Amino acid sequence: MAKKFHQPTRMCVSCRTKEPQSNLFRLQCLNGELTAFDGIGRSFYLCQSCLSDNKKLFRVLMRQCRSSQKDKLMNKLKEIIADDRKS
Numbered sequence: 001m002a003k004k005f006h007q008p009t010r011m012c013v014s015c016r017t018k019e020p021q022s023n024l025f026r027l028q029c030l031n032g033e034l035t036a037f038d039g040i041g042r043s044f045y046l047c048q049s050c051l052s053d054n055k056k057l058f059r060v061l062m063r064q065c066r067s068s069q070k071d072k073l074m075n076k077l078k079e080i081i082a083d084d085r086k087s
């Protein structure tokens with residue numbers, strides 16, 4: 001009998017829900033700037049429901065990036081999500 005391949009689970013930094021990695025959106029902050037994860041360094045995950053909740057989002061982004069530039073963070077996040085959907 002074939003065993004189902006075990007998917008790694010990761011935790012959303014906002015609501016702390018554990019989800020399969022593929023259901024979460026992976027982000028990273030470099031020097032206070034939000035970026036798409038490039039494979040190096042510290043990253044964090046957000047689930048789909050937190051991604052659609054702006055209030056939760058900027059609190060998390062400000063904490064993760066240690067930045068208070070809410071608009072900048074939110075604009076960057078939208079860019080990253082748009083790029084991700086294109087590819």
Ligand SMILES: [Zn+2]
Nearest residue numbers: 012015047050
């Ligand atoms: Zn979440």
